[in-house]
């Protein structure tokens with residue numbers, strides 16, 4: 001039987017698998033099944049330029065429509081896979097279609113976590129083009145907006161909406177924004193940045209309830225405070241889309257469990273991107289990452305495995321977040337750090353936080369310091385010995401330590 005690859009999910013990861021297979025010389029059939037009605041698109045601008053109205057929808061698309069035709073990729077939009085038969089090796093879709101496979105790739109991504117008890121109240125979330133289109137439709141000049149969740153997406157959205165002239169209050173249940181993601185010093189720097197633009201940031205207080213009023217919403221916070229706002233936007237994280245894999249009997253660990261070759265416990269099934277919990281050679285522990293870097297790199301790993309050239313996933317994680325005129329770039333994983341040093345000058349809006357575990361540099365978060373970010377990518381990839389004193393000495397470029 002001819003090799004036939006079916007990819008479920010047409011986000012960054014799914015599109016990349018298809019592209020890498022063709023680039024690697026695979027010339028058999030590829031079906032790319034996408035539940036959404038849009039060409040595969042990038043999500044990062046959704047909370048930034050797209051929400052701001054500075055980027056047209058067509059600029060979100062990862063490739064133009066004719067790319068899929070030229071590459072002979074059978075792109076099926078508005079097509080949701082609803083069942084996998086591992087014995088018959090067939091994917092069934094909601095519209096009654098069936099797609100036989102020799103190799104199957106899950107690239108189903110993640111969906112937003114909903115705020116409990118608020119079904120039907122019309123709260124807004126930001127995950128897809130449709131979400132942002134719905135939000136834009138509701139926006140009127142100078143609204144009061146509550147943003148529940150002070151993670152990257154919540155803060156980017158807050159910055160964009162504040163720039164558009166709205167009055168935004170960010171509510172973060174943990175005791176710092178970007179909790180578990182950045183050092184307290186960096187969180188407090190970004191808190192001040194948002195406050196300096198007029199955004200109110202409330203930390204350490206959860207949302208107890210949301211109720212509708214005649215003209216908007218009342219948000220009840222822990223401790224008895226209430227906020228009256230026109231709109232509520234929620235950004236409290238995502239849940240990996242694993243249901244199809246669960247039903248198919250595959251191993252799950254917060255995401256679809258894969259090895260360093262992006263392969264599940266069924267050797268003919270792979271999982272990549274936000275939906276996958278992968279064995280990452282660098283960390284030696286199962287890790288589920290939510291980033292464009294991971295979606296793209298893990299997709300390339302899966303494609304290589306399918307092409308018969310298995311290459312273990314060993315890429316250094318990196319991420320970025322744009323908030324006002326601040327580009328935050330992160331490389332490595334800082335979790336588990338026991339110390340950090342500051343490099344550069346916070347007052348000059350150009351600095352880095354260097355995270356250490358023992359005497360080993362494990363991650364670096366840079367603010368408007370592209371040179372530090374680029375050098376750290378190499379320092380960490382090459383596991384270079386660098387001391388805290390060397391890191392904090394901004395008079396010497398980091399690349400000098402390579």
Ligand SMILES: Cc1cc2nc3c(=O)[nH]c(=O)nc-3n(C[C@H](O)[C@H](O)[C@H](O)COP(=O)(O)OP(=O)(O)OC[C@H]3O[C@@H](n4cnc5c(N)ncnc54)[C@H](O)[C@@H]3O)c2cc1C
Pocket residue numbers: 008009010011012013014033034035036042043044045046047079080081082107108109110126127128153241244272273274275289290291292293295318319320321322
């Ligand atoms: C607002 C926003 C801003 C972001 N900003 C950044 C950033 O600055 N930097 C960064 O690195 N990352 C950022 N991210 C994260 C990044 O976009 C994701 O990590 C990335 O999109 C993951 O790609 P993916 O292909 O794994 O999943 P997704 O992009 O979620 O794509 C999965 C696709 O699969 C489809 N699907 C699911 N189930 C089925 C099914 N059964 N049948 C068919 N199709 C299905 C879904 O509809 C979806 O279209 C941001 C994300 C958001 C939402």
